[in-house]
Amino acid sequence: xxxxxxxxxxxxxxxxxxxxxxxxxxxxxxxxxxxxxxxxxxxxxxxxxxxxxxxxxxxxxxxxxxxxxxxxxxxxxxxxxxxxxxxxxxxxxxxxxxxxxxxxxxxxxxxxxxxxxxxxxxxxxxxxxxxxxxxxxxxxxxxxxxxxxxxxxxxxxxxxxxxxxxxxxxxxxxxxxxxxxxxxxxxxxxxxxxxxxxxxxxxxxxxxxxxxxxxxxxxxxxxxxxxxxxxxxxxxxxxxxxxxxxxxxxxxxxxxxxxxxxxxxxxxxxxxxxxxxxxxxxxxxxxxxxxxxxxxxxxxxxxxxxxxxxxxxxxxxxxxxxxxxxxxxxxxxxxxxxxxxxxxxxxxxxxxxxxxxxxxxxxxxxxxxxxxxxxxxxxxxxxxxxxxxxxxxxxxxxxxxxxxxxxxxxxxxxxxxxxxxxxxxxxxxxxxxxx
Amino acid sequence: xxxxxxxxxxxxxxxxxxxxxxxxxxxxxxxxxxxxxxxxxxxxxxxxxxxxxxxxxxxxxxxxxxxxxxxxxxxxxxxxxxxxxxxxxxxxxxxxxxxxxxxxxxxxxxxxxxxxxxxxxxxxxxxxxxxxxxxxxxxxxxxxxxxxxxxxxxxxxxxxxxxxxxxxxxxxxxxxxxxxxxxxxxxxxxxxxxxxxxxxxxxxxxxxxxxxxxxxxxxxxxxxxxxxxxxxxxxxxxxxxxxxxxxxxxxxxxxxxxxxxxxxxxxxxxxxxxxxxxxxxxxxxxxxxxxxxxxxxxxxxxxxxxxxxxxxxxxxxxxxxxxxxxxxxxxxxxxxxxxxxxxxxxxxxxxxxxxxxxxxxxxxxxxxxxxxxxxxxxxxxxxxxxxxxxxxxxxxxxxxxxxxxxxxxxxxxxxxxxxxxxxxxxxxxxxxxxxxxxxxxxxxxxxxxxxxxxxxxxxx
Numbered sequence: 001x002x003x004x005x006x007x008x009x010x011x012x013x014x015x016x017x018x019x020x021x022x023x024x025x026x027x028x029x030x031x032x033x034x035x036x037x038x039x040x041x042x043x044x045x046x047x048x049x050x051x052x053x054x055x056x057x058x059x060x061x062x063x064x065x066x067x068x069x070x071x072x073x074x075x076x077x078x079x080x081x082x083x084x085x086x087x088x089x090x091x092x093x094x095x096x097x098x099x100x101x102x103x104x105x106x107x108x109x110x111x112x113x114x115x116x117x118x119x120x121x122x123x124x125x126x127x128x129x130x131x132x133x134x135x136x137x138x139x140x141x142x143x144x145x146x147x148x149x150x151x152x153x154x155x156x157x158x159x160x161x162x163x164x165x166x167x168x169x170x171x172x173x174x175x176x177x178x179x180x181x182x183x184x185x186x187x188x189x190x191x192x193x194x195x196x197x198x199x200x201x202x203x204x205x206x207x208x209x210x211x212x213x214x215x216x217x218x219x220x221x222x223x224x225x226x227x228x229x230x231x232x233x234x235x236x237x238x239x240x241x242x243x244x245x246x247x248x249x250x251x252x253x254x255x256x257x258x259x260x261x262x263x264x265x266x267x268x269x270x271x272x273x274x275x276x277x278x279x280x281x282x283x284x285x286x287x288x289x290x291x292x293x294x295x296x297x298x299x300x301x302x303x304x305x306x307x308x309x310x311x312x313x314x315x316x317x318x319x320x321x322x323x324x325x326x327x328x329x330x331x332x333x334x335x336x337x338x339x340x341x342x343x344x345x346x347x348x349x350x351x352x353x354x355x356x357x358x359x360x361x362x363x364x365x366x367x368x369x370x371x372x373x374x375x376x377x378x379x380x381x382x383x384x385x386x387x388x389x390x391x392x393x394x395x396x397x398x399x400x401x402x403x404x405x406x407x408x409x410x411x412x413x414x415x416x417x418x419x420x421x422x423x424x425x426x427x428x429x430x431x432x433x434x435x
Numbered sequence: 436x437x438x439x440x441x442x443x444x445x446x447x448x449x450x451x452x453x454x455x456x457x458x459x460x461x462x463x464x465x466x467x468x469x470x471x472x473x474x475x476x477x478x479x480x481x482x483x484x485x486x487x488x489x490x491x492x493x494x495x496x497x498x499x500x501x502x503x504x505x506x507x508x509x510x511x512x513x514x515x516x517x518x519x520x521x522x523x524x525x526x527x528x529x530x531x532x533x534x535x536x537x538x539x540x541x542x543x544x545x546x547x548x549x550x551x552x553x554x555x556x557x558x559x560x561x562x563x564x565x566x567x568x569x570x571x572x573x574x575x576x577x578x579x580x581x582x583x584x585x586x587x588x589x590x591x592x593x594x595x596x597x598x599x600x601x602x603x604x605x606x607x608x609x610x611x612x613x614x615x616x617x618x619x620x621x622x623x624x625x626x627x628x629x630x631x632x633x634x635x636x637x638x639x640x641x642x643x644x645x646x647x648x649x650x651x652x653x654x655x656x657x658x659x660x661x662x663x664x665x666x667x668x669x670x671x672x673x674x675x676x677x678x679x680x681x682x683x684x685x686x687x688x689x690x691x692x693x694x695x696x697x698x699x700x701x702x703x704x705x706x707x708x709x710x711x712x713x714x715x716x717x718x719x720x721x722x723x724x725x726x727x728x729x730x731x732x733x734x735x736x737x738x739x740x741x742x743x744x745x746x747x748x749x750x751x752x753x754x755x756x757x758x759x760x761x762x763x764x765x766x767x768x769x770x771x772x773x774x775x776x777x778x779x780x781x782x783x784x785x786x787x788x789x790x791x792x793x794x795x796x797x798x799x800x801x802x803x804x805x806x807x808x809x810x811x812x813x814x815x816x817x818x819x820x821x822x823x824x825x826x827x828x829x830x831x832x833x834x835x836x837x838x839x840x841x842x843x844x845x846x847x848x849x850x851x852x853x854x855x856x857x858x859x860x861x862x863x864x865x866x867x868x869x870x871x872x873x874x875x876x877x878x879x880x881x882x883x884x885x886x887x888x889x890x891x892x893x894x895x
Contacts, residue, residue, distance in 0.1 A: 029787045035691075036688065036695055039686075039687035040687075040692070040696075043708050043763075044707060044708070046711070054718070057725075238607040255609065258614075261877060264813060265880075266817020266818070266844070269873050269876075273614070273622075275851065276624075302611070331600060359713075359715030361715070361717045362716070365819075366851055368852075392823075395717075395724060395725070410721060413715060417713060417714075417715070
């Protein structure tokens, strides 16, 4: 290779300048590439951490430990007069019976504080479990019956290994004697791990071991039903008008600008709209899925309209022209020929809009869907909450057992979202047509 | 009669009208269908629309004005002592009355005059309902019959039906305008009420925010302070942190994916990154509050820093993660829109790939990227759940990301959740904040959309 000094030329040749800088430039190239890879890995790492942290916190909530207690159903305590009237039976002090059976298991426990700890081994829902069985079968009265009842949330956490027993006793809520009792019970085979059906069949509760997501899931379902019934027809109709009939004038432009802007308005502003218009002006009931559905309709409409317009646009004009050519009116051509072909695209857009609506919580806070509601809602006027808001409420709860339940609720929510998105993808793959 | 069953009755009536109209079309055609101007089903629809639509509109109006009218009538019959109350007190009385009439509260707690009025109220409502039923059903039947008589072979039923359908389509399309109008009016109206008690200048430039107003005037700290500067500053701080996280990561991923990555990597990594956009914000909030915030706090502590457990940093970083896909997919679009000829030109001159990207593609795509970043910023400013769950409530005016700050959206949520009277400056302040939020995000969106559109025209 020639160098300027060896030839003695007064000027450096271009190729030499290039060669001299080449190493540095290649290094820069590699560095730049590395930056890009780092960025992507970081993004994926975040995703992994997010899912990892939630799944590791939440998977245990799908199990719950149950404890076998032998309750002596003494007739004197349940119905002293020998009555079998369900009303009398329902009023008996079953908690007292449960407590008595616990005392029997650990007769050595004396002292008020220790006794109180002993009673807290089982969930406060244990009494209603016993009552239910007695009401179903009054013949049990007088016998000693074994009941599998849910353990208290702290005990459950202990059994799941989520309590650090190495900490000094004063720093944890589960005290040493409780740990010892649980150990004894475990050796006696009185502890069982079961699938947590309560979590899927109950409404909200202040006690973590009795709290479930059924209320929130039905609330979400009702809210989305209202949203779907309103947003789909309105969205499709708006898209059809804008794509097929609208003349180019100021009014159409105004609509277009509005749709584009609404798609980017913060969701909480829709909540303010719902509060001011639906609640304070139209006096619709607070916390109702109906109002939630109305607010979410306004929120998801832009998504659905934009997706439906894209679907209508992808149908070749020749199809409409052929229909017009054989004498159909424009309305008939669109209704019978363009719309069916655009429908898969529209449905995909709608499902994606619904998935958005399912995950939304901020506007629903504004219209009072944050109330503590135990009952499972059955209609669109019943007070209800939705799954994301339930997550928000539980995340605020001080009980540690709610952390795993919150994570479990998030897993359920994500499962719904994944299903909906998969449905959209499948729909698109299956019916997508290239013209 | 229940409104829902009533609507059902109307629906059945319309269905009958459809059937009758269609049959009538067959009859007037006398077996020769081509004599008809439209298909028989259009005559059916024509009749059904005449039967159902005006009746439906009538129900709407009736229900909208029923309550006001009945209330006015009840008020005029109230005893003089109650009627002459100031309007706020009168409203309370009316609330009691409505609750009593709907059976929400027992009759024990209310005085007899109101009990009588509640009974009167219920009676009037009953009368009104029956009157509505009679009027609406007769209107439906008369108009349906009228339409039926108009069914003739030359009558243009299809055109008439299509006009109605088109009107429906236009109505649906204008929902977008109505929504915007609703947002602007509701927020503006309540904000104006707020500004009658708190001057706008104090709201916009005051540096003390403590919306807690005391119940009695003589209590300490009775007058709330509504200076929103700490909120704006907090929002800015958290959004800035979010953008500091999202812009480099999002932009570099977009560049890598569109310029370097193998096709296989691209088809896997891109959807995975976009999952981040589909995760509900409440999940991010939970993640921020329970995982990231303690992590940041412990990390700071191990370095000898005092970090609040609700630090702006934790909320901002998680918000940044959330908006990575916005930045990356929008940048990806604009980078892909840069014509291949520009790249080829640069390669032809001997530039390396990195140089091409930095010196040619990036400047060419810059307006679009800026537009994308603006959209991401507006998303960050309006984000609610992450900050509600992970950021603080106290309004500190600070630029230190390790301290707790509060944001506009957090304050809106805290001011409006729970039961409050609707007229205090405290709740109205939420609407003023909402107005500010709406205005700022609107401006950002308009600029961003304008920039993106202008850029796109350049290469098409």
